[in-house]
Amino acid sequence: NAGVTQTPKFRVLKTGQSMTLLCAQDMNHEYMYWYRQDPGMGLRLIHYSVGEGTTAKGEVPDGYNVSRLKKQNFLLGLESAAPSQTSVYFCASRDYEQYFGPGTRLTVT
Amino acid sequence: ILNVEQSPQSLHVQEGDSTNFTCSFPSSNFYALHWYRWETAKSPKALFVMTLNGDEKKKGRISATLNTKEGYSYLYIKGSQPEDSATYLCAFNTNAGKSTFGDGTTLTVKP
Numbered sequence: 001n002a003g004v005t006q007t008p009k010f011r012v013l014k015t016g017q018s019m020t021l022l023c024a025q026d027m028n029h030e031y032m033y034w035y036r037q038d039p040g041m042g043l044r045l046i047h048y049s050v051g052e053g054t055t056a057k058g059e060v061p062d063g064y065n066v067s068r069l070k071k072q073n074f075l076l077g078l079e080s081a082a083p084s085q086t087s088v089y090f091c092a093s094r095d096y097e098q099y100f101g102p103g104t105r106l107t108v109t
Numbered sequence: 110i111l112n113v114e115q116s117p118q119s120l121h122v123q124e125g126d127s128t129n130f131t132c133s134f135p136s137s138n139f140y141a142l143h144w145y146r147w148e149t150a151k152s153p154k155a156l157f158v159m160t161l162n163g164d165e166k167k168k169g170r171i172s173a174t175l176n177t178k179e180g181y182s183y184l185y186i187k188g189s190q191p192e193d194s195a196t197y198l199c200a201f202n203t204n205a206g207k208s209t210f211g212d213g214t215t216l217t218v219k220p
Binding site for chain 2: 033045059101
């Protein structure tokens, strides 16, 4: 089992560019989550999904969109990146407890 | 926005000291309270999942208690070791699947 994987691991964007972060899990979990982690803060929930085809907003959804077309994948999109979106992004999937991916470090200049 | 608060924000102890942290959360829409351990440059790893009022869980020198009626959970570490140094996160989960994390308590154990 690979567990939870995230692609890419690092990325630098210019303001206004778009990109998609991919999260994949091979544990057949229904629930998947996207978080961002900023210095001095914990994990803040961006969007989450309780099953294939479903998505819901978390605490900080503005500027992000998500899709869960397949159960094993949860995509996070930035349509027009802003410097405020510079962060480390973690994906997780859950059955009983959450399993986290290794994170994606995104810098927006 | 759900308020999940952890205290203290950071803690420095000597090897061998016992310590505890607090996580407070809303008492409504409770489904589960998770504790995670997060080491620098790694991903968070689950310690405990607690669902019932009065739950007590233990793993080695680490234990946790849960009070859903008053909205708090304690994490205890007995005889802290340098390898216990990490950030400890709690996460409040609703029955709708939403998960809200506190900002964590960063523990540093000095040899």
